[in-house]
Amino acid sequence: MRIVREVEELQRLSDAERAAGRRVALVPTMGALHAGHLALVAEARRRADLVVVSIFVNPTQFGPGEDFAAYPRPFEADAARCREAGADVVFAPSVEALYPHGAETIVEVERLARPLCGASRPGHFRGVATVVTKLLAAARPHVAVFGEKDYQQLAVIRRLARDLLLGVEIVGVPILREADGLARSSRNVFLGAEARAQATVLRRALLAAEGAVAAGERRSAALLALVRAELEKAPLAELDYAELRDPESLEPAPAALARPALLALAVRFPAEGGPRAVRLIDNTVLRPAAPQGEPS
């Protein structure tokens, strides 16, 4: 496995693969790799001849007061995990390599980036869209693989890849969870023992809504009330948002669900030994069965 730091080197490598008729996959990450990331690498491995994992903690997607400085950067362990997972290249550029002196170009996906995490984290998706556009330009992949935990991020990236005619297939991989249901996240390590135990409430809230939909509940307000009631059972949990949205457009879901709807949650827990909160997100797509005689 090769470690590449320079954009031009990665471009030459990718161009040579493409010219030889081989397929290139990119798995963009911020490092601190866990089993969820490794599932992305495995998916990339199935879809391409050359698998590139990028490791880059992108400053422009963190707001002031967010955890950019504290974000974990265990590079040696990450590289070892990439090797074991079958990656061919780890692309680990410097900030200067991705944001050369004087860089001022931004990429923005307008409507999709506004609600949910976009509302809680102003500028976050502008940073994501900008850096992903750069990473796709550096790796020139046929396919790029992202996790579905960051549902809105995946929607934003699908849209930008299509809008900017990048000719890259964007693949989403289902959420990987701990045994107790907590979605895998690099930020889980910041949870103290008690917060960690309570953090399973996100998954329980999603399951409560899924169960209610399976039992026939279609009213958005009733489903969200159920979700909030479930989240309130965890005294350390502080709700950021719990919303029902159209899975494609991310527009608000109707008062009565007739089609699939994204249920997206963001919840803050106290961080261990520090003043900052740990913000966790999770989601599911609720699928009301079609009434008899109508197409699903």
Added chain:
Amino acid sequence: MRIVREVEELQRLSDAERAAGRRVALVPTMGALHAGHLALVAEARRRADLVVVSIFVNPTQFGPGEDFAAYPRPFEADAARCREAGADVVFAPSVEALYPHGAETIVEVERLARPLCGASRPGHFRGVATVVTKLLAAARPHVAVFGEKDYQQLAVIRRLARDLLLGVEIVGVPILREADGLARSSRNVFLGAEARAQATVLRRALLAAEGAVAAGERRSAALLALVRAELEKAPLAELDYAELRDPESLEPAPAALARPALLALAVRFPAEGGPRAVRLIDNTVLRPAAPQGEPS
């Protein structure tokens, strides 16, 4: 020469050339081709094996009340000129092909796009940056060729290509002029006879400033006063801007020029037979000689 309408077809064509080790050049245009454009095609021909000329009147770079609808679209004549000039491909996509249903991604170069034409035409360079990013993604060229008449556009595109790591060389071609000095522009045809005769005032104003600099004038205010006095000799000319700027950063030039400075002009003339004005731009880089004993 081939006419291509679909993005995917152009990408396949370019990928095949690249895989075979041949170089691809793109000349982005809005059509209504004149000798200035053909000089760009000739420059592309010298630098690449496959020359693609795109012809696309981009709606997002026109403001409300600007001349999008009236912009000339003589496609058959344009295609013939491209063939004569040695182009291999004319890429003439529909608006829907470049802005697929639901497109909402924008590309923006922040500081460089603010002054000059960016101040006069809000949103213009956002439209330019967005469409050029798409055209570069569609044609995947090694080199792209633009005219220096649109000096700020060229600066914006150089910056975005570097910032987004597109790995494409951006080449500028000097302004091509009519025999009487008027810079070639697709909009010159909208000038009535009297306005056409007076339109040479832009070039005369630039030459007056160049002459003054050659004679030792370094004071920005004096140079701009000279330019304005020259422009006032054309009674139909209505000044939009006349500014001295740093040629790289486009920041305002200092009160006394010590290094090269961009002199950029935008002037409106009445359009023939219509209420709308014809807005002409022109520019030169003033080069004060370095004082004795200092590097130039």
